Amino acid sequence: MAFSFEIDKTAEGGGRRGRLTLPHGVVETPVFMPVGTAASVKAVPQDVLEEIGAGGKGAQIILANTYHLYLRPGHELAGRMGGVHRFMSWERPMLTDSGGFQVFSLSGLRKVTPEGVEFRSHLDGSKHFFSPEHSMDVQIALGADIAMVFDECVEHPASYERTRESMGLTHAWARRSKDHFENHKERVPWFEALGGDTQRLFGIVQGGMYVDLRKESAERLVEMDLPGYAIGGLAVGEPREVTREMIARTLEFLPKDKPRYVMGVGYPDEIEEYAKMGVDMMDCVLPTRAGRHGLLFTSTGRLNIKKLEYAEDQRPIDAVCECMVCKRYTRAYLRHLYASGEPLAGTLNSVHNLHFYLATMERIRAELAGVSGKAVS
Amino acid sequence: MAFSFEIDKTAEGGGRRGRLTLPHGVVETPVFMPVGTAASVKAVPQDVLEEIGAGGKGAQIILANTYHLYLRPGHELAGRMGGVHRFMSWERPMLTDSGGFQVFSLSGLRKVTPEGVEFRSHLDGSKHFFSPEHSMDVQIALGADIAMVFDECVEHPASYERTRESMGLTHAWARRSKDHFENHKERVPWFEALGGDTQRLFGIVQGGMYVDLRKESAERLVEMDLPGYAIGGLAVGEPREVTREMIARTLEFLPKDKPRYVMGVGYPDEIEEYAKMGVDMMDCVLPTRAGRHGLLFTSTGRLNIKKLEYAEDQRPIDAVCECMVCKRYTRAYLRHLYASGEPLAGTLNSVHNLHFYLATMERIRAELAGVSGKAVS
Numbered sequence: 179m180a181f182s183f184e185i186d187k188t189a190e191g192g193g194r195r196g197r198l199t200l201p202h203g204v205v206e207t208p209v210f211m212p213v214g215t216a217a218s219v220k221a222v223p224q225d226v227l228e229e230i231g232a233g234g235k236g237a238q239i240i241l242a243n244t245y246h247l248y249l250r251p252g253h254e255l256a257g258r259m260g261g262v263h264r265f266m267s268w269e270r271p272m273l274t275d276s277g278g279f280q281v282f283s284l285s286g287l288r289k290v291t292p293e294g295v296e297f298r299s300h301l302d303g304s305k306h307f308f309s310p311e312h313s314m315d316v317q318i319a320l321g322a323d324i325a326m327v328f329d330e331c332v333e334h335p336a337s338y339e340r341t342r343e344s345m346g347l348t349h350a351w352a353r354r355s356k357d358h359f360e361n362h363k364e365r366v367p368w369f370e371a372l373g374g375d376t377q378r379l380f381g382i383v384q385g386g387m388y389v390d391l392r393k394e395s396a397e398r399l400v401e402m403d404l405p406g407y408a409i410g411g412l413a414v415g416e417p418r419e420v421t422r423e424m425i426a427r428t429l430e431f432l433p434k435d436k437p438r439y440v441m442g443v444g445y446p447d448e449i450e451e452y453a454k455m456g457v458d459m460m461d462c463v464l465p466t467r468a469g470r471h472g473l474l475f476t477s478t479g480r481l482n483i484k485k486l487e488y489a490e491d492q493r494p495i496d497a498v499c500e501c502m503v504c505k506r507y508t509r510a511y512l513r514h515l516y517a518s519g520e521p522l523a524g525t526l527n528s529v530h531n532l533h534f535y536l537a538t539m540e541r542i543r544a545e546l547a548g549v550s551g552k553a554v555s
Numbered sequence: 556m557a558f559s560f561e562i563d564k565t566a567e568g569g570g571r572r573g574r575l576t577l578p579h580g581v582v583e584t585p586v587f588m589p590v591g592t593a594a595s596v597k598a599v600p601q602d603v604l605e606e607i608g609a610g611g612k613g614a615q616i617i618l619a620n621t622y623h624l625y626l627r628p629g630h631e632l633a634g635r636m637g638g639v640h641r642f643m644s645w646e647r648p649m650l651t652d653s654g655g656f657q658v659f660s661l662s663g664l665r666k667v668t669p670e671g672v673e674f675r676s677h678l679d680g681s682k683h684f685f686s687p688e689h690s691m692d693v694q695i696a697l698g699a700d701i702a703m704v705f706d707e708c709v710e711h712p713a714s715y716e717r718t719r720e721s722m723g724l725t726h727a728w729a730r731r732s733k734d735h736f737e738n739h740k741e742r743v744p745w746f747e748a749l750g751g752d753t754q755r756l757f758g759i760v761q762g763g764m765y766v767d768l769r770k771e772s773a774e775r776l777v778e779m780d781l782p783g784y785a786i787g788g789l790a791v792g793e794p795r796e797v798t799r800e801m802i803a804r805t806l807e808f809l810p811k812d813k814p815r816y817v818m819g820v821g822y823p824d825e826i827e828e829y830a831k832m833g834v835d836m837m838d839c840v841l842p843t844r845a846g847r848h849g850l851l852f853t854s855t856g857r858l859n860i861k862k863l864e865y866a867e868d869q870r871p872i873d874a875v876c877e878c879m880v881c882k883r884y885t886r887a888y889l890r891h892l893y894a895s896g897e898p899l900a901g902t903l904n905s906v907h908n909l910h911f912y913l914a915t916m917e918r919i920r921a922e923l924a925g926v927s928g929k930a931v932s
Contacts, residue, residue, distance in 0.1 A: 217891065221898040225879065251866065251891045258867060259887055267883050470898075489628065490635060502602065506644050510636055514594065514628045521598040521847075521901055 181378050181405060183207075183437050183458075187547060192429065192456035195546035198437055200271040200323035201368070201375045202263060205238045207437065208453035208546070210539045211273060211461035212237050212532050216246045217256075217266040220466045221524040222532065224267055230501060230529060231536030239271035239323075241461040244316055245280035248306075249299055253319040261321025261367035273461070274322040275441070276313045276355075276382070278329045279410070290330065292347065310354040314362065314379075321367045322377065326408060327355035329382040334414040341386035348384045349398045355379065356402055380406040380439065387420055389427045396431035407432050408439040409457075422451065429456050446475050446538050453542045465535045469527030472516045475534045481509075483527065488513040501533035558755050558782060560584075560814050560835075564924060569806065569833035572923035575814055577648040577700035578745070578752045579640060582615045584814065585830035585923070587916045588650060588838040589614050589909050593623045594633075594643040597843045598901040599909065601644055607878060607906060608913030616648035616700075618838040621693055622657035625683075626676055630696040638698025638744035650838070651699040652818070653690045653732070653759070655706045656787070667707065669724065687731035691739065691756075698744045699754065703785060704732035706759040711791040718763035725761045726775045732756065733779055757783040757816065764797055766804045773808035784809050785816040786834075799828065806833050823852050823915050830919045842912045846904030849893045852911045858886075860904065865890040878910035 185196040198205040212219045212227065219227055219240060228236035242262050247253060251265075259265040263272055281288055281297050288297035294309030308316075313328035328351050332344040356379060363376045381399040385391030399407060409428050412421050425440055432438050439459035440452055449460050465475070472484045476496035481488075483495075494504035495512065503512075503526045515523035562573040573584040589596045589604065596604055596617060605613035619639050624630060628642075636642040640649055658665055658674045665674040671686030685693075690705035705728050709721040733756060740753045758776035762768030769786075776784060786805045789798050802817055809815050816836035817829055826837050842852070849860045853873035858865075860872075871881035872889065880889075880903045892900035 216895045216897060217888070218895075218897045218899045221902070223899060223902060224883065246895075250895050251887075255867060255887075259869065259885075265885075265888055265891075267885075267888065490632060492636065506601065508636075508642075508644075510628075510632075511594070511642055511644065514642075518593045518595075518623075518627050520593060520595045521898060522595045522600060524898055525598070525600060525902065 180375065183406070183435065185435070188434075188456070189454065189546050191454045193454040193542070193546045194456055194458060195543055196437075196458060198458070200239070201372050201377070202269060202271045202323050203238070205271055206543055207458040208539060208542060209238055209459055210449055210535045211239050211241045211459065212535075213243070213461055213463045213466065214240045214266070214268075215243045215463070216250060217242055217262050219528070219532070221470065221521070221528050222466070226502075226529055227268075227532070228270075230533040232500075232540035235536075235540075237270070237532070237536060239273060240268065241273045241275065242320065242322060243280060244274045244277035244313065244320065247274075247320055248277060248316050249301055253316040257319030257321070257367050261319070263321060263368070271324075272322040273324040274317050274320050274326065276326040276328040277308055277316065278313070279331045279442070281308055282331045282333075285333075290347075292350070310351040311358040314355055314358040318359070318362055318365050318377065319367070324406070325359065325377050325379050327352040327379060327381050327404075329384060329410055331411045331414070332384065332386050334387070334416055336386050338388055338391075341388055341391055345384045345386075345391055345395050348382065349395070352381055352399060352402060356404065378405045380404055380408055380437075382408045382410040382441070383428055383432070384411045385428075386411060387416055387424060389424070392424055392428045393431050396428055400431070400433060406437040406439060408441050410441050412440065413443045418448070421448075422455075425452055425457065426455060446535065449535070450538060450542055453539070454546075465531035466528045469529075469531040470524040472523070472527065474527060475531050483509065483513050483516050485513070495530055496534070499530065499534065500537070501530050503527075503530040503533070557752070560783070560812065562812070565811075565833075566831065566923050568831045570831040570919070570923045571833055571835060572920055573814075573835060575835070577616070578749050578754070579646060579648045579700050580615070582648055583920055584835040585916060585919060586615055586836055587826055587912050588616050588618045588836065589912075590620070590838055590840045590843065591617045591643070591645075592620045592840070593627060594619055594639050596905075596909070598847065598898070598905050599843070603879075603906055604645075604909070605647075607910040609877070609917035612913075612917075614647070614909070614913060616650060617645065618650045618652065619697065619699060620657060621651045621654035621690065621697065624651075624697055625654060625693050626678055630693040634696030634698070634744050638696070640698060640745070648701075649699040650701040651694050651697050651703065653703040653705040654685055654693065655690070656708045656818070658685055659708045659710075662710075667724075669727070687728040688735040691732055691735040695736070695739055695742050695754065696744070701783065702736065702754050702756050704729040704756060704758050704781075706761055706787055708788045708791070709761065709763050711764070711793055713763050715765055715768075718761075718765055719768055722761045722763075722768055722772050725759065726772065729758055729776060729779060733781065755782045757781055757785055757814075759785045759787040759818070760805055760809070761788045762805075763788060764793055764801060766801070769801055769805045770808050773805055777808070777810060783814040783816060785818050787818050789817065790820045795825070798825075799832075802829055802834065803832060823912060826912070827915060827919055830916070831923075842908035843905045846906075846908040847901040849900070849904065851904060852908050860886065860890050860893050862890070872907055873911070876907065876911065877914070878907050880904075880907040880910075
């Protein structure tokens with residue numbers, strides 16, 4: 179399946195209804211990608227993941243974390259198993275991050291040089307080194323449909339100078355990522371099985387909270403002519419208006435005919451807002467992580483299932499939700515599971531939240547398809 | 556649905572192929588009951604529980620623990636929710652233990668008098684008191700199809716004197732349990748919904764590891780004319796030959812036309828052995844607890860999934876197993892999930908083990924049905 183990105187309609191606000199064709203399938207955009215950190219969307223079996231969301235369509239694409247999979251089970255092992263798709267029995271599209279963000283989250287455990295990043299494992303303190311080239315090798319072995327360039331994600335807040343310097347490193351690393359990826363992409367484990375098709379490498383725009391740096395970063399990356407672009411370094415603690423402004427001001431400088439991806443966001447109203455601004459892809463741990471902590475998203479707002487007020491509440495989480503959890507279980511039961519530390523709580527809460535996110539995206543796609551927008555071929 | 560127990564065939568060894576009709580459905584015997592401690596078979600969603608086992612039939616009956624549900628969410632709350640069936644959305648048969656065994660497991664936290672047992676919650680140290688009457692009230696509110704008399708389970712090893720004394724208490728408590736149950740059984744939450752049908756109360760034979768006490772205990776309980784009898788106080792640390800002898804010697808004194816239930820056993824070969832000796836019902840936490848600890852049961856023996864030797868093993872857990880886990884996932888992936896502490900490990904391992912137990916029972920039932928045994932009406 180050759181790579182392509184088609185846009186059917188673009189709405190006034192910039193939102194696009196499109197279709198991303200990847201080696202492992204077609205993804206309707208805008209899309210939300212559940213996060214399967216260590217080759218598992220936490221607490222959710224793959225067959226359930228294939229069935230949640232509006233109309234039982236399931237998740238179209240999931241994200242897996244390069245850093246975590248590099249440490250366990252190891253990218254070489256995953257490669258020998260045929261890549262992460264086959265390893266975890268997920269035959270639909272997949273994206274891996276570059277490992278950069280996670281490595282940079284290991285504050286105190288890392289050391290950055292122009293060559294790459296030395297860091298210590300959060301698991302056992304062992305020393306490791308990631309360069310752009312190594313990130314590419316790891317991601318090629320993992321074998322997701324989409325790989326990401328290795329970038330530096332600057333801390334927040336960061337000065338203009340610090341941000342510009344970091345951005346320069348990101349650009350140099352993007353170039354090195356691309357060069358290495360182009361020379362080795364035929365090594366993806368499923369290269370022959372899929373008739374010589376391979377992964378695609380997306381760029382990542384940095385530039386912190388400075389509009390001119392965001393513009394510069396977008397322009398430098400667009401010069402590299404990558405098949406898609408992410409906006410990184412957001413949702414790192416800045417106010418939400420700043421996140422939105424950075425997204426809006428960066429989108430201006432990204433090619434309209436390529437997929438645009440905002441990494442690591444967000445709450446349901448945020449993903450809706452960004453999708454309607456023209457973001458095609460998003461991912462976030464929030465639906466699963468919040469679910470494991472008892473925070474549930476509904477059509478009428480958030481609900482903290484641990485509260486005593488739900489102890490005898492015989493209603494479903496959300497009266498209008500069609501997920502398997504809302505069809506079967508009461509708030510009273512879900513509160514009991516959570517309060518009792520039952521492992522089923524994590525599963526059911528995550529399933530509901532993921533369904534809510536995917537159903538939200540389905541609604542947004544329908545809205546964008548119905549909007550009389552200009553056709554972009 | 557009126558209560559009945561029918562036996563189609565009895566094999567040479569004593570094993571019986573039968574059918575137990577309960578208010579919430581019919582149970583093919585011999586049967587293994589998965590344990591849903593706190594109204595959840597740990598880590599396994601109810602829809603999966605309805606589909607595991609040979610032929611996708613699912614679990615026919617589950618056990619819930621009175622002690623745990625009494626503490627959380629509380630039997631009165633469960634009663635107001637319509638009983639545990641409705642609370643957890645499990646419309647098939649269910650059995651509750653009496654709380655006795657669990658209370659007696661709280662060594663150091665309990666004090667036994669002829670009136671009952673004072674104990675401290677393992678959760679918060681709060682003081683509670685269980686008498687036979689209270690156990691009945693709790694079990695009636697929980698509303699399982701089968702309730703159990705409140706008994707004392709003697710520690711192992713225990714002297715003859717100590718065991719006989721404890722057994723006497725068990726018999727007195729069984730009488731008090733029955734009296735209270737008979738006077739209050741119409742209070743079960745689904746009494747009207749099921750047309751005036753109600754729970755049934757089973758007795759529990761004690762007597763430790765002394766054959767003459769087992770005989771005496773069986774005789775005393777049979778005099779109470781209860782609809783079914785359990786053999787309690789086994790699998791408490793004694794050698795397996797002793798367990799088997801106690802079961803064999805107790806079965807002799809239990810009525811052949813009533814269901815016989817051995818509590819809290821065992822490994823797959825044990826449940827097979829006991830079923831073939833004429834035990835109709837068994838329950839055990841082993842398939843789920845072992846699963847959460849990475850121990851898997853297969854047609855060729857046990858497998859400890861955490862072992863390095865499975866790291867790249869692309870085979871299913873068990874080549875001849877038809878469960879959803881074996882059909883989809885490799886040992887390599889399951890080892891990774893376990894080693895990474897992924898919550899999905901507990902779910903998938905438990906599903907496989909439960910399937911193995913239920914499929915084992917299905918095979919035994921078929922064997923017993925095929926045996927040319929004498930018909931017992």
